[in-house]
Amino acid sequence: MPRLLAGALRLRRDPRILKLPPYLSLLCIFVGVVWLLLLPLNDYSRRTYISENALLPGQVHTYFGGSDQNVFRAYKHEVNALVGKSNIEINDKLESIVKGLGLKVACQNFTYTSAGRVYSGENVYAILQAPRGDATEAIVLVAAWENVQQEVNRNGVALILTLARYFKRWSLWSKDIVFLVTPDSIAGPQAWVDAYHDAHDSARVDSLPLKSGALQGAIAIDYAQEGRFESVHIVYDGVNGQLPNLDLINSVVSIAGGQMGMGVALQEMWQHNDQYPDRLRTMLRGMLKQGLGLASGPHSSFIPYHVDAVTLQPFGDGWQDEMAMGRVVEGTFRSLNNLLEHLHQSFFFYLLMQRERFVSIGTYLPSAMLVAVNFTIMAIALWVKSGQPESSNNTPTPPASEGETAAPAASNPAVERDIFLPLGVVTLCQSVAVIPLYLFNHASESLLTPFFVIFALLNPLLPLILSNFLTTTYRPTTQQYQLIKSFSLLLLGMFLASLATLNFSLALLVGVLASPLTFMRPWPNSDAMRIACTVLLNTVSPTSVLVASAAYWQLDIGTVLREAAFAWHVCGMYSPVVVWCVWWPAWLAGNVIVLGRPDESKGKEKVL
């Protein structure tokens, strides 16, 4: 051991060691990405299993059916008659139907404003009090009047009414059941859940007049499709990439897939052959959704409050009818009803790649961590390098001007680091980032696109201006450029490493897109390299990535920004903070470095 350490100490002084970090960083990025690609393989992913024994999914007979279908048809007529009417009229009718069933009904108004648009409506909800319970726990069944695609959830609302009538007959409920019908899929549930936990802004959202106990789980039905269906699509992404407990998804898979014999799909993979390409595609879609952090359905708003929730969406053309969907919900509710404790066993951090295969955080986290660590390695290397005197590129041996003895330590005299300017530049970059963050979250809808166009045009010019200003005013040395890069990468690495534990996918996406920043340096002698690097950086800038992805999914950039602003205001999505305050400043600093022209003479003077 001591010999090894002595060797390591000797190695530290070796000048070759400082040449290593760029390669190490590159290796980290490479390993990180390859790691991710390996995950769908059988050896690295695991089969899902039910961890909470109390759930017992698919172990009970479901009785929903028979004459309940007659009732469902009647409710369907009632719902069809309401299509196109105002929110208040719809709620009045639903309220009278549910009251007739003997449930307690209440309404809640909400009004959100985002990007100059007003999102308002009225939620209506009913509480089926557990026959022998004491209002300590509750589970929620949600149906939004309009789903995320703005289709009217005709079957879903009719089904929720029929199920309310059916559930009322059972005496075995140990938890209250809340039936919630919201006018839309995102704002309505968000307003309701916020108010349920008294976390709402009472100026925008009304308090709930009627409450039950602690929410233990929620299921949302999104059944806008007419006719029979083949499979159930489970939507599980929460706001900010938070996920429901894996046990809940597994229970639904086991009930719908195992007991009812339906297909189960995830992440809009309507066909899945359980081979590597499909698994990878499912996983990457999941990661993209997680990374964006948008609400994907009525269930999304529940997850931040530690209420596990999923949306069930029937799709395809098969022979399953509405009653089968009702039985899936019944089976899931029976399972949730069995819970003695809040869902806590299983996993909250996972990537699903097929309905029965997943990887847990311990397996996938190294991937994002390695990508984040590459920045930190480079930052540390630059810090060390900036403390050593500059040597001219061609002669590795130091000029023996002082003519001292040949002790190895003496060849590396510590150099004073001039950190004021680098710190100032990095701070400036970070603080300028508040401008786009504020702009894109507070501008009104009509101004979003013009603002973005102006910003996207200014974006490549800004580093030029900043760099020009720096070189003319302060004439930074190579060391100062190194320090700017070091600080900027240090911050980036730190932010991404901690983000990886919260939202793995976002950290990995930003990390990979920002990875060229590791290798940026000033090119004082080569204009071609400078231009090439600038072009490269501008293609992976936040704005161009945004434009490119909007074009790829054929979305209007104004719509994307409006949705982002809506999610920021209503759901509390933090992805814009990561983009504008973590990624963009690092990008800006990186571009400034590329365009920089270090003042060599000044640096030399300092050493002497």
Place this chain on the structure above:
Amino acid sequence: MRQLFSLLLLSLLSFVCSASSDYHEQLVLRPLPLSALLASFDFRSNITLSAFETHNFRFFPRSLGQILQYANTRELHLRFSLGRWDAESWGARPWDGAREGGTGVELWAWLEAETDDEADHKWLTLTNALSGLFCASLNFIDGTRTTRPVMSFQPEGDHPNSTENMHLLYGVLPHEVVCTENLTPFLKLLPCKGKVGIATLLDGHKLFDASWQSMAIDVRPICPDDGECVLQIELTIDMVLDIERSKRPRDNPIPRPLPSHELMCDTSKPYHADDTCFPADYSANQDWTLSQVFGRNMKGICPLTDPAVPPVCLQVPHSRRVFVSSGVVEKKNADGTSRCFEISPKADFEMIFPRPEKTDGEEGNAAQAEIALADVVKPETPLLYAERSFTGHGQERGGVQTILRNPSPDTEVEFIYMESLPWFMRIYTHTIEAHVGGESKSNGSLIEEIYYRPALDRARGTQLEMRMRIPPAATVFLTYDFEKSILRYTEYPPDANRGFDVAAAVITILNRGEERKAAYTLRTTSLLCSLPTPDFSMPYNVIIFTSTAIALAFGGMFNILVRRFVAADEGPEAGLGKKLSAKLSKVLERFRKKKTAVEEQK
């Protein structure tokens, strides 16, 4: 012959006993709106204090009597409750809320003791003995769950002397699940043991399938002005049965969908068809029979009961027709809304409650609902509605909000609000605030008096009593914040992630004018408080992880810390072996030198 004589004497004696009205039992049935049925069973017996002290228990259950004597208990109230009373639809509570407790088990008693310590000791004896008697975990009522209410409870009985040495102790177990194991010992306390009389209707399956049920035992001394003091024991069971659910046969309790021709449809809908049915209003106008609802017949009446008290009474308007089995005499009371039945001792009692006849032209839900309401006695509006819930989220702190609504348009309500909170909910008293709905500022005049006894960690819980006054037709929001403390690893129960039950708040509405007696009592629902819970497999992982880390890293690290590294040729020789070998080599060298010198000399 002698045997026959003694038998005769015995029967004569029993007749005399029953005539002396020491025991009576009564069942009161009251149909409630939304097809619910309130059944109140009341069993009451008296014993003179002198007989009690000489262990001549008669109708008083001996097992309970001895416990009371041993623990010097002067007055005892024990409650087993399940479910919740739906005041919005069912109105005021039976017995004005005096015979019910919060969810779980509640016990309060007045003990006679010289000091607090002695009272605590006797309380411990009492809870442990009752725990064995009623098969309930009453022995878990320890110091942390016991409070000494100051304003809330007043003795119900007469305590002419010995008021100074009486200690009131109150304990509650909100998480206790009341079940058949508690009913069996309860029935054993009755003189007729559930074999005959109204107690035969008490079937565990039906009782614990009720939407709300409360079993109560009250023991109190009563001193009439003209006679000897008696000790009265009153056992009551109140339950609200969902008629539709109760009518299901016991061998087929699953609510399978009805065959479509039996479905009650609203035929006025335009789309009504054979396969489309808008259901008629929720089970309006149920018809039922006593044996359907309770699962069995009532077998005669208990021979010990006071014949002057009718065993079964029914509270419905006189217009409603009720059929009873033969040999039963129906007596309608003067108030127009109740009738009682005289039952012959041996005959089984059966009652049929038919669906009321439809008057002409009644289709549609609204009309039916009106009839349904007209067929039951209109529920009395309670003096106060109370609803309590948690606010906030997360595992660090939270808040409690109680919404108190005074429905009366002209009278204000004065009451005492009592909370006994577990010690791990540390409340911030400065955040206690009451404001009338609609006003944003807190109103200082609502809370008149606060009695607060702070919690001691792991020793006693918080006790908070507030005397409040609510103006007419007002809704008051009473809120306070609390902090959740972190328990020790071993203090968590096996189902730690379920959360911790917080007992119901007790609201005692004071009688205007008369200070001592409560006009109405109600309880909120209990709450489930989730505390920060560790991942219990984590310590295991941590131990393994840290052991490995220490084993691998610490050794090397320690080595580096305590050593100085120098080049091999620079430093002094070190180590015992090296020193020895160096000395040895020196000696050897000297020896060799001497040798060479000698040789040279030679």
